[in-house]
Amino acid sequence: MHQLTIAEMIRGLQSKAFSSVELTRHLLARIQQLDSNYNSFITVTEELALSQAETADQRLAKGEAPALCGVPIAHKDIICTNGIRTSCASKMLDNFIPPYDATLVENLNAAGTVTLGKTNMDEFAMGSSNESSFYGPVRNPWNTLCVPGGSSGGSAAAVAALLVPGATGTDTGGSIRQPAALTNTTGLKPTYGRVSRWGIVAYASSLDQAGPIARNAEDAAYLLSAMASHDPKDSTSLNRSQEDFTAGLNNSVAGLKIGVPKEYFGEGLNTETAARVLDALKEFEKLGAELVDISLPHTELAIPAYYVIAPAEASANLSRFDGVRYGHRCENPKDLRDLYMRSRGEGFGEEVQRRILVGTYALSAGYYDAYYNKAQQVRRLIKQDFVQAFEKVDVIMGPTTPSPAFELGAKGTDPVAMYLEDIFTIATNLAGLPGMSIPCGLVSNLPVGLQITGNYLGESHMLNVAHQYQQVTDWHQASAV
Amino acid sequence: MAVDTQTVEKLAELARIAISEETIEEVSDRLGDILQLVDQLQAVNTDGVAPMSHPLDEVQTLRSDAITETDQRQSFLNLAPQSEEGLYLVPKVID
Numbered sequence: 001m002h003q004l005t006i007a008e009m010i011r012g013l014q015s016k017a018f019s020s021v022e023l024t025r026h027l028l029a030r031i032q033q034l035d036s037n038y039n040s041f042i043t044v045t046e047e048l049a050l051s052q053a054e055t056a057d058q059r060l061a062k063g064e065a066p067a068l069c070g071v072p073i074a075h076k077d078i079i080c081t082n083g084i085r086t087s088c089a090s091k092m093l094d095n096f097i098p099p100y101d102a103t104l105v106e107n108l109n110a111a112g113t114v115t116l117g118k119t120n121m122d123e124f125a126m127g128s129s130n131e132s133s134f135y136g137p138v139r140n141p142w143n144t145l146c147v148p149g150g151s152s153g154g155s156a157a158a159v160a161a162l163l164v165p166g167a168t169g170t171d172t173g174g175s176i177r178q179p180a181a182l183t184n185t186t187g188l189k190p191t192y193g194r195v196s197r198w199g200i201v202a203y204a205s206s207l208d209q210a211g212p213i214a215r216n217a218e219d220a221a222y223l224l225s226a227m228a229s230h231d232p233k234d235s236t237s238l239n240r241s242q243e244d245f246t247a248g249l250n251n252s253v254a255g256l257k258i259g260v261p262k263e264y265f266g267e268g269l270n271t272e273t274a275a276r277v278l279d280a281l282k283e284f285e286k287l288g289a290e291l292v293d294i295s296l297p298h299t300e301l302a303i304p305a306y307y308v309i310a311p312a313e314a315s316a317n318l319s320r321f322d323g324v325r326y327g328h329r330c331e332n333p334k335d336l337r338d339l340y341m342r343s344r345g346e347g348f349g350e351e352v353q354r355r356i357l358v359g360t361y362a363l364s365a366g367y368y369d370a371y372y373n374k375a376q377q378v379r380r381l382i383k384q385d386f387v388q389a390f391e392k393v394d395v396i397m398g399p400t401t402p403s404p405a406f407e408l409g410a411k412g413t414d415p416v417a418m419y420l421e422d423i424f425t426i427a428t429n430l431a432g433l434p435g436m437s438i439p440c441g442l443v444s445n446l447p448v449g450l451q452i453t454g455n456y457l458g459e460s461h462m463l464n465v466a467h468q469y470q471q472v473t474d475w476h477q478a479s480a481v
Numbered sequence: 482m483a484v485d486t487q488t489v490e491k492l493a494e495l496a497r498i499a500i501s502e503e504t505i506e507e508v509s510d511r512l513g514d515i516l517q518l519v520d521q522l523q524a525v526n527t528d529g530v531a532p533m534s535h536p537l538d539e540v541q542t543l544r545s546d547a548i549t550e551t552d553q554r555q556s557f558l559n560l561a562p563q564s565e566e567g568l569y570l571v572p573k574v575i576d
Contacts, residue, residue, distance in 0.1 A: 374527060380533035
């Protein structure tokens, strides 16, 4: 049963081939049996899952089932879940139990999903390897000596290990697409504003966006259709009507114009990774697509711009963790300043502290224009690169990451080496565009991801393109376990 | 760009994060590495480029000033490390 896709589960549940309780029990048992190898879950919500599954079965019996009724999923532990600990993989929020659901959780609950638990991640979503979690690193099901990527590493690993058919993630600079690439899963970051950020612990508000990680594009389309909504509680939420992202999956891609940016195939790209990506592009040519050489000249500025904007916004967002209203508080504070200083010094891990300090520097008196304002200007230049490219092409493709999964500890203590991991994914966030990663081959038995970047609000088209590729290839079916 | 330990101490004070004596050199070095990375931005000509804050240049929406939330005071207070009689408790601020 754990090998079924979400689409297959929906059919099985609706035809009464199995019940949601049976499916849920099966996956819970698998998590209990196997997850000590991966550490992909922080919290398993057995009781809640079984009660949601029972309700789902009742609705299925009555023929009142919504789209995803009875389908088990997991949520990244940055997404607030009513009555269930939401830790952000931080000591700071180790004891935080939100009294409300995030909008996207409400939406998925309304669609009938069953919550199996909360997945591990880099602390406060700051990282690309899942090594900064307070609960220990996640291991890649393809090779447990390797990282699964991050920050949504737990969600990606849980899907790759067939513990759950789909999971939610968040992506601020690549945190859905990069782990999807490293674990042979299909991950999608929607257009900024497509999925409500309300109830997601904020990292960098102008970049954060939630999306699905699943085993194929069709399943990602099912999840996104339920997650996306206009939400008056998120002031940056886009006011667009609900879409069924599965509707266009079967459209032909003949005549599709694929932009191939020369900057994404330069120095630093693993030659084997490049070869797998070029093979995928050839496959698209066979489907009738046309490859168009394009240039995104400001590509190399994406990482520097990101490491001003994201830390600056993080330093403001994370100021709310003060040891007063919720979260970790130090023992015996001697005064209020001591309470703040030690609670935050003890509660935040190294990388989180580093980004807060960088952000504080970038926003401090006299530096705002030189750093934050400058980075926001560069951000517009990066966006314009894409706007110009999309005048000529329908989608843009390239590698998701420069190389396959690396070993735990391989990037050492140098944060900058880790930052370069997101070189191909960050620009999409800065521009606010939708992006995906889909499996396109293996290098030394480690997965390679093909990144597809769509135009604004082009999720449906991007999913269609990915689905058509997955109809003629079987890389997405290759399994780690 | 090098960052001296005095600058780190000032930043730590602004950000209200206690940093131990033993780690401050290491923190300074790492911050220096990151600032060196982001200093690439300084070489870019951005004359006349408007800073971008929302990718789709959406503007702030307005809503009517109506009560939509229910009173959940106690459930929020329950999350606090220390509270009493409906108030958050902190160490004495005024003598």
